[in-house]
Amino acid sequence: MSGIGGIVNYGENAQTATQISDHMLEALKNRGSDIYGTYISEKMCLIHTRNKNFDNTTQPIRTVMGRKAYVLVFDGEIYNKEELRHELSNYGYKFPENNDATVVLHGYMAWGQSCVEKFNGVFAFAIWDDSGLFIARDRLGIRPLYYATGSHGLVFASNIKAILAHPKIEPTVGREGIAELIMLGPGRSPGCAIFKNIKELAPGECAYYTTELKINTYWRLKAKIHPDSFEKTTETVRDLLNDATTRQLAKGGNIASLLSGGLDSSAITALSKVKNTFSVDYVGDNPSEDTDFAEHMVDFLGLSHRNIILGSDELADGLTTAMEARGLPGMADVDSALLLFLGKISENTENFQVVFSGEGADEIFGGYPWYQDEKRLFANTFPWAQNVEYRASFINPDIIKNPEQYIKTCFDNAIRAANTLYDDDNTEKRIRQMYNLNLGWFLQTLASRIDSMSSATKLSVRMPFLDYRLVEYMYNVPWKFKNIGNQEKGLLRQALKEFLPEKILTRKKSPFPKTYNPGYTRRVEDMLKTILDDNNTPLFEIVPKQALTNLLENYNSRTNWYGQLMTYPQTIAYFLQINAWMKSFNVKISN
Numbered sequence: 001m002s003g004i005g006g007i008v009n010y011g012e013n014a015q016t017a018t019q020i021s022d023h024m025l026e027a028l029k030n031r032g033s034d035i036y037g038t039y040i041s042e043k044m045c046l047i048h049t050r051n052k053n054f055d056n057t058t059q060p061i062r063t064v065m066g067r068k069a070y071v072l073v074f075d076g077e078i079y080n081k082e083e084l085r086h087e088l089s090n091y092g093y094k095f096p097e098n099n100d101a102t103v104v105l106h107g108y109m110a111w112g113q114s115c116v117e118k119f120n121g122v123f124a125f126a127i128w129d130d131s132g133l134f135i136a137r138d139r140l141g142i143r144p145l146y147y148a149t150g151s152h153g154l155v156f157a158s159n160i161k162a163i164l165a166h167p168k169i170e171p172t173v174g175r176e177g178i179a180e181l182i183m184l185g186p187g188r189s190p191g192c193a194i195f196k197n198i199k200e201l202a203p204g205e206c207a208y209y210t211t212e213l214k215i216n217t218y219w220r221l222k223a224k225i226h227p228d229s230f231e232k233t234t235e236t237v238r239d240l241l242n243d244a245t246t247r248q249l250a251k252g253g254n255i256a257s258l259l260s261g262g263l264d265s266s267a268i269t270a271l272s273k274v275k276n277t278f279s280v281d282y283v284g285d286n287p288s289e290d291t292d293f294a295e296h297m298v299d300f301l302g303l304s305h306r307n308i309i310l311g312s313d314e315l316a317d318g319l320t321t322a323m324e325a326r327g328l329p330g331m332a333d334v335d336s337a338l339l340l341f342l343g344k345i346s347e348n349t350e351n352f353q354v355v356f357s358g359e360g361a362d363e364i365f366g367g368y369p370w371y372q373d374e375k376r377l378f379a380n381t382f383p384w385a386q387n388v389e390y391r392a393s394f395i396n397p398d399i400i401k402n403p404e405q406y407i408k409t410c411f412d413n414a415i416r417a418a419n420t421l422y423d424d425d426n427t428e429k430r431i432r433q434m435y436n437l438n439l440g441w442f443l444q445t446l447a448s449r450i451d452s453m454s455s456a457t458k459l460s461v462r463m464p465f466l467d468y469r470l471v472e473y474m475y476n477v478p479w480k481f482k483n484i485g486n487q488e489k490g491l492l493r494q495a496l497k498e499f500l501p502e503k504i505l506t507r508k509k510s511p512f513p514k515t516y517n518p519g520y521t522r523r524v525e526d527m528l529k530t531i532l533d534d535n536n537t538p539l540f541e542i543v544p545k546q547a548l549t550n551l552l553e554n555y556n557s558r559t560n561w562y563g564q565l566m567t568y569p570q571t572i573a574y575f576l577q578i579n580a581w582m583k584s585f586n587v588k589i590s591n
Contacts, residue, residue: 001455002050002059003031004073004145005162006126008133008209009043009153017045020166025049027162030325031075031455039071044128048073051458053253053353057099065109068130072108074101075158076123076143077460079247079467084118101125108134116206116218120247120468124201126156132210139219139468140439141190141203142447147213148198154209159452160327163198164585172196172588175399178542179406181578182395184385186330186562187445189410194328196590203440219468221436223419226476230491233481236473238495244467245271245356253354253460256345259305261293262510263489263496264358264367268464270301270499272356277303280341283311284517293507300501308344310337312520316527319573320580325456326448329581332573333524334514334565335449342457353460359446360465363438364474365489366431366482367509369564377430381411384442384563391561394547394575399591414441431479439471442563511564521569525552528572531579539579541589548575 005024007017017040025036025047032050039046039060048059061072078084078100085095085103093106100121107115108127113134122142126135135156137145147156152168164171173181177194188194190202201207204219228236249255249272257269259277269277279294281287291307298305318336323329325339345352362368370376370383381388385407392403400406418436420429443466454461474482477491484490493505531537532548539548551572561571581587 001031001053001458001460002048002075003028003158003162003455004046004048004075004124004126005155005157006044006046006073006133007153007155007166008128009211021045021047023165024157024162027165028158030452031158037073041128044071044133046071046073046126046128053458053460057097057101059101061101061105063105063109069128070105070109070130071128072101072105072125074104074123074125076100076121076125076138077248077251077462078103078119078121078123079244079251080118080120113206113208113216114218124158132208134206134208135201136206136218137201137203139204140447140466140471141444142451142463142466144448144451145201146193146198147201147207149209149213150197154213160193160195160198161585164195169197170588171585172590174590176406178395178399178589179403181329182542183388183391183403183407184382184410185578186328186332186566186574187382187385187441188328190440190444203444221419221439221472221475223421223424223432224476225421226478226481230481230484233477234491234495237470237491240467240470240473241267241464241495242271244464244470247467248272248356248462248464249274251354251462254350254352255354255356256350256352257356258358259294259297259303260290260358260510260513261295261297261504261507262290262358263493263500263504263507264361264465266293266297266358266500266504267361267492267496268356268358269297269303270496271464274356275302275304276350276352277305278341278345278355279305279307280337280513281307281309282315282337282513282515282517283309284519285515288513289510290513293504296501296503300504306348308341310340310515312515312517312523314340315515315520316523316573319524319577320584321456322453323577323581324584326452329574329577330452331445331449331562331566332570332577333520334512334570335453337514338449338512339453339456342454342459342461346457346459353458355454355459355461357450357461357463358465359450359461359463360443360471361489361492362509363443364435364465364471365492366435366479367489368438368442369509371431371434371483372488377434381407382437382441383434385561387559387561390559393550394543396542396544399542399589428479431482432475435475445562514565514570521572524569524572524576527576528552531576537579538582538587539575541582542578543575551575 034052037048124143124145207215256276257274315333322335376383418433
């Protein structure tokens with residue numbers, strides 16, 4: 001894991017650029033605090049920071065071809081590196097170092113901006129080519145890349161904090177940012193970074209900057225007729241998933257696997273043949289149903305398994321730390337739980353550097369409950385945040401008069417963006433729209449969570465289900481195949497029959513475990529009461545104090561804030577994170 005950043009056309013002298021880059025490097029420490037690199041020229045500055053790990057590439061990398069110099073900063077992994085290296089070698093390119101970054105740099109030199117279409121992996125990178133700067137992000141947006149343009153030129157970085165380290169970029173949030181925080185949060189519109197004048201390069205986008213930024217979408221899901229039989233589809237799914245897992249395993253590192261005993265994590269554990277596994281549980285809770293299923297997989301595969309137990313105070317105390325890692329309010333204790341969980345794995349005496357995860361299977365195989373519930377499937381709003389009026393009650397009416405319209409516009413635009421076939425029936429068309437919606441919106445919240453929490457703990461998380469080839473293939477698989485037997489992820493269950501025991505194959509979906517300890521609920525309630533007693537609380541600039549009081553008084557409400565995981569205590573914790581974020585980033589509210 002590493003962090004990248006830079007400034008182009010900064011219009012300042014080299015000494016000033018050095019000072020700014022030092023501040024940006026400091027802000028990128030949560031993505032790598034061991035080794036720093038900086039390259040400064042008359043027109044640009046590129047920076048890179050990383051942790052000591054199994055890839056010891058020194059960056060920025062500079063090379064010259066003819067009279068043209070190229071400089072690269074890269075964050076990520078390329079899973080088809082060896083094929084590309086062989087192809088580029090045939091063109092005459094030399095590789096003194098066998099690493100992903102060099103392949104990306106030479107790929108750009110050989111193929112120009114279309115190089116991104118060649119890469120199978122997770123990445124964010126920038127290349128200076130003497131004429132301008134090329135930036136790119138992977139197809140599914142697993143690695144982040146933020147930017148800001150203006151009189152200061154182009155500023156880009158792996159996290160928002162590094163962008164705000166530039167003295168000319170203010171931490172200002174306007175109406176749109178507030179609408180995103182309350183009506184969509186912790187989700188965000190693709191490309192939105194909440195702050196005014198800061199954006200995020202969207203998944204599958206690249207851009208080139210000289211005096212202005214020209215953005216190009218190089219990848220999107222395309223609807224096609226699916227020609228394969230169910231048997232052929234099952235075989236293809238198995239082959240693609242196995243190949244993705246094998247490629248990611250080959251990247252090396254000391255690897256463990258996250259194992260809940262669910263279908264997805266069990267599949268990746270079995271296919272990878274990794275023997276060290278970890279699960280998470282909570283003090284004060286009855287043993288979760290994960291425990292029994294995880295133990296079944298341990299016996300089935302002969303694993304070395306450890307169950308990490310987290311406490312309620314740890315979760316509450318970690319809310320601000322998790323927010324700092326993400327750079328924005330996130331999934332509350334669902335974030336802090338992952339941060340603590342991965343941190344304890346990282347601190348393990350066996351020095352694990354990489355963990356496998358089953359993330360992504362629900363998005364592409366239709367595992368979420370809104371795929372099975374026709375009312376939610378065809379609702380005219382985001383299925384994970386349907387309580388629009390409830391959310392709107394948490395926005396000061398003086399700021400936004402009609403926040404419901406904002407979320408409606410976002411949803412309508414997202415639905416229209418899905419590519420469908422002319423002869424899709426209503427259900428098939430909606431399934432494609434929901435697939436596109438889940439990848440472009442819901443997955444981005446989860447991907448940001450995984451990337452930020454893992455980078456803060458010096459771990460890398462690999463997710464074979466999110467290999468873009470499998471994602472593309474599954475987009476066009478008909479719903480009757482995906483939902484075979486009227487069972488969520490029925491196709492995936494069929495594809496994994498030879499790898500998993502029956503008990504795992506028939507287990508119903510269970511989300512990431514969260515605590516049900518009433519001690520945690522009482523703790524976050526007390527934290528919110530403390531905020532309510534302080535009239536100078538910055539949160540009140542956005543949220544009416546009475547709305548937060550009502551939240552505490554209606555503690556029996558079953559209103560979910562976001563998906564299955566964010567219920568009453570997580571809603572409280574989300575507002576605690578917003579308040580901590582406003583303080584930490586010195587957020588200014590602007591109309």
